[in-house]
Amino acid sequence: MDFSSKTSPTGRSTRWSYRTTLFPVFDGKPRKVPAGGNVLMVLTQNPNEQAAAWEWIRFLNSPEALAIRVEETGYLPHRDDWADSPALRSILEERPVLKLARQQLADVVPWPSFSGGHSLEAEQIRIEATEAILSGKKSPSTALEEASEKIRRLQP
Structure with a gap:
Protein backbone atom coordinates (compact mmCIF):
# COMPACT_ATOMS: atom_id res chain seq x y z
CA MET A 1 0.00 0.00 0.00
CA PRO A 112 15.35 1.76 21.18
CA SER A 113 17.83 3.74 23.19
CA PHE A 114 21.57 3.95 22.81
CA SER A 115 23.78 2.00 25.21
CA GLY A 116 26.53 3.41 27.34
CA GLY A 117 24.72 6.14 29.23
CA HIS A 118 24.82 8.65 26.37
CA SER A 119 21.32 8.20 24.95
CA LEU A 120 20.42 11.89 25.08
CA GLU A 121 23.63 12.99 23.34
CA ALA A 122 23.27 10.30 20.68
CA GLU A 123 19.63 11.20 20.09
CA GLN A 124 20.57 14.89 19.73
CA ILE A 125 23.19 13.96 17.13
CA ARG A 126 20.54 12.00 15.22
CA ILE A 127 18.10 14.92 15.41
CA GLU A 128 20.73 17.36 14.12
CA ALA A 129 21.61 15.01 11.24
CA THR A 130 17.94 14.74 10.29
CA GLU A 131 17.57 18.53 10.36
CA ALA A 132 20.68 18.96 8.21
CA ILE A 133 19.29 16.51 5.65
CA LEU A 134 15.78 17.98 5.58
CA SER A 135 17.06 21.57 5.35
CA GLY A 136 19.41 20.64 2.49
CA LYS A 137 22.51 21.71 4.43
CA LYS A 138 24.04 18.25 4.05
CA SER A 139 23.47 15.29 1.80
CA PRO A 140 21.92 12.25 3.47
CA SER A 141 25.12 10.22 3.06
CA THR A 142 27.33 12.95 4.56
CA ALA A 143 25.00 13.72 7.47
CA LEU A 144 24.50 10.05 8.33
CA GLU A 145 28.20 9.19 8.07
CA GLU A 146 29.11 12.10 10.36
CA ALA A 147 26.35 11.26 12.83
CA SER A 148 27.32 7.58 12.87
CA GLU A 149 30.92 8.44 13.66
CA LYS A 150 29.94 10.82 16.47
CA ILE A 151 27.57 8.26 17.99
CA ARG A 152 30.18 5.47 17.72
CA ARG A 153 32.58 7.61 19.77
CA LEU A 154 29.95 7.84 22.54
CA GLN A 155 29.45 4.08 22.77
CA PRO A 156 31.38 2.00 25.33
Whole structure:
Protein backbone atom coordinates (compact mmCIF):
# COMPACT_ATOMS: atom_id res chain seq x y z
CA MET A 1 0.00 0.00 0.00
CA ASP A 2 1.39 3.38 -0.99
CA PHE A 3 -0.16 6.83 -0.99
CA SER A 4 0.89 10.01 -2.69
CA SER A 5 -0.80 13.39 -2.55
CA LYS A 6 -0.24 17.12 -2.51
CA THR A 7 -1.81 17.24 0.93
CA SER A 8 0.28 16.97 4.09
CA PRO A 9 -0.76 14.90 7.13
CA THR A 10 -2.32 18.08 8.51
CA GLY A 11 -4.59 18.33 5.47
CA ARG A 12 -2.90 21.47 4.18
CA SER A 13 -1.79 21.82 0.56
CA THR A 14 1.91 21.52 -0.18
CA ARG A 15 4.10 22.38 -3.15
CA TRP A 16 5.50 18.86 -3.20
CA SER A 17 4.11 15.39 -3.36
CA TYR A 18 3.78 13.81 0.03
CA ARG A 19 4.28 10.04 -0.05
CA THR A 20 4.17 7.33 2.52
CA THR A 21 4.36 3.59 2.55
CA LEU A 22 4.57 0.79 5.05
CA PHE A 23 7.64 0.73 7.29
CA PRO A 24 10.19 -1.52 5.56
CA VAL A 25 11.03 -5.10 6.43
CA PHE A 26 14.38 -6.72 5.71
CA ASP A 27 15.37 -10.29 4.95
CA GLY A 28 11.93 -11.62 5.86
CA LYS A 29 12.18 -10.32 9.42
CA PRO A 30 9.00 -9.01 11.06
CA ARG A 31 8.11 -5.34 10.68
CA LYS A 32 9.10 -3.32 13.76
CA VAL A 33 7.87 0.26 13.88
CA PRO A 34 9.50 2.31 16.65
CA ALA A 35 6.95 4.06 18.84
CA GLY A 36 7.12 7.81 19.18
CA GLY A 37 7.45 9.41 22.53
CA ASN A 38 5.26 11.76 24.49
CA VAL A 39 4.40 11.86 28.12
CA LEU A 40 1.90 13.58 30.35
CA MET A 41 2.94 13.87 34.00
CA VAL A 42 1.33 14.94 37.22
CA LEU A 43 3.98 16.31 39.56
CA THR A 44 1.97 18.14 42.17
CA GLN A 45 1.44 16.76 45.67
CA ASN A 46 -1.75 18.78 46.12
CA PRO A 47 -4.76 16.39 45.90
CA ASN A 48 -7.03 19.00 44.28
CA GLU A 49 -4.43 19.81 41.64
CA GLN A 50 -3.82 16.09 41.06
CA ALA A 51 -7.53 15.52 40.48
CA ALA A 52 -7.69 18.46 38.06
CA ALA A 53 -4.55 17.26 36.26
CA TRP A 54 -5.94 13.74 35.87
CA GLU A 55 -9.17 15.17 34.46
CA TRP A 56 -7.11 17.17 31.95
CA ILE A 57 -5.08 14.08 30.98
CA ARG A 58 -8.27 12.06 30.49
CA PHE A 59 -9.57 14.80 28.20
CA LEU A 60 -6.30 14.98 26.23
CA ASN A 61 -6.57 11.24 25.57
CA SER A 62 -10.22 11.38 24.56
CA PRO A 63 -11.19 10.79 20.93
CA GLU A 64 -12.47 14.38 20.73
CA ALA A 65 -9.17 15.92 21.83
CA LEU A 66 -7.19 13.45 19.76
CA ALA A 67 -9.18 14.45 16.68
CA ILE A 68 -8.18 18.09 17.25
CA ARG A 69 -4.52 17.14 17.69
CA VAL A 70 -4.48 14.97 14.56
CA GLU A 71 -6.35 17.61 12.56
CA GLU A 72 -4.07 20.47 13.58
CA THR A 73 -0.68 18.77 13.73
CA GLY A 74 -0.84 15.68 11.55
CA TYR A 75 0.38 13.73 14.56
CA LEU A 76 -0.58 10.08 14.44
CA PRO A 77 -3.26 8.91 16.86
CA HIS A 78 -1.93 6.88 19.77
CA ARG A 79 -5.10 4.93 20.58
CA ASP A 80 -5.88 1.62 18.97
CA ASP A 81 -9.60 2.47 18.90
CA TRP A 82 -9.14 5.78 17.09
CA ALA A 83 -10.96 4.72 13.92
CA ASP A 84 -14.05 3.98 16.02
CA SER A 85 -14.44 7.68 16.80
CA PRO A 86 -16.67 9.54 14.29
CA ALA A 87 -14.41 12.62 14.41
CA LEU A 88 -11.26 10.60 13.83
CA ARG A 89 -12.92 8.36 11.26
CA SER A 90 -13.71 11.39 9.10
CA ILE A 91 -10.06 12.47 9.26
CA LEU A 92 -9.02 8.95 8.31
CA GLU A 93 -11.33 9.05 5.29
CA GLU A 94 -9.96 12.45 4.22
CA ARG A 95 -6.32 11.44 4.66
CA PRO A 96 -5.63 7.91 3.49
CA VAL A 97 -2.00 8.30 4.56
CA LEU A 98 -3.23 7.71 8.12
CA LYS A 99 -4.56 4.28 7.14
CA LEU A 100 -0.98 3.08 6.98
CA ALA A 101 -0.41 4.18 10.57
CA ARG A 102 -3.42 2.22 11.75
CA GLN A 103 -2.41 -0.79 9.69
CA GLN A 104 1.00 -0.86 11.41
CA LEU A 105 -0.17 -0.48 15.02
CA ALA A 106 0.38 -4.19 15.67
CA ASP A 107 4.01 -3.75 14.59
CA VAL A 108 4.86 -0.98 17.08
CA VAL A 109 7.77 -1.72 19.42
CA PRO A 110 9.39 0.37 22.17
CA TRP A 111 11.77 3.04 20.96
CA PRO A 112 15.35 1.76 21.18
CA SER A 113 17.83 3.74 23.19
CA PHE A 114 21.57 3.95 22.81
CA SER A 115 23.78 2.00 25.21
CA GLY A 116 26.53 3.41 27.34
CA GLY A 117 24.72 6.14 29.23
CA HIS A 118 24.82 8.65 26.37
CA SER A 119 21.32 8.20 24.95
CA LEU A 120 20.42 11.89 25.08
CA GLU A 121 23.63 12.99 23.34
CA ALA A 122 23.27 10.30 20.68
CA GLU A 123 19.63 11.20 20.09
CA GLN A 124 20.57 14.89 19.73
CA ILE A 125 23.19 13.96 17.13
CA ARG A 126 20.54 12.00 15.22
CA ILE A 127 18.10 14.92 15.41
CA GLU A 128 20.73 17.36 14.12
CA ALA A 129 21.61 15.01 11.24
CA THR A 130 17.94 14.74 10.29
CA GLU A 131 17.57 18.53 10.36
CA ALA A 132 20.68 18.96 8.21
CA ILE A 133 19.29 16.51 5.65
CA LEU A 134 15.78 17.98 5.58
CA SER A 135 17.06 21.57 5.35
CA GLY A 136 19.41 20.64 2.49
CA LYS A 137 22.51 21.71 4.43
CA LYS A 138 24.04 18.25 4.05
CA SER A 139 23.47 15.29 1.80
CA PRO A 140 21.92 12.25 3.47
CA SER A 141 25.12 10.22 3.06
CA THR A 142 27.33 12.95 4.56
CA ALA A 143 25.00 13.72 7.47
CA LEU A 144 24.50 10.05 8.33
CA GLU A 145 28.20 9.19 8.07
CA GLU A 146 29.11 12.10 10.36
CA ALA A 147 26.35 11.26 12.83
CA SER A 148 27.32 7.58 12.87
CA GLU A 149 30.92 8.44 13.66
CA LYS A 150 29.94 10.82 16.47
CA ILE A 151 27.57 8.26 17.99
CA ARG A 152 30.18 5.47 17.72
CA ARG A 153 32.58 7.61 19.77
CA LEU A 154 29.95 7.84 22.54
CA GLN A 155 29.45 4.08 22.77
CA PRO A 156 31.38 2.00 25.33
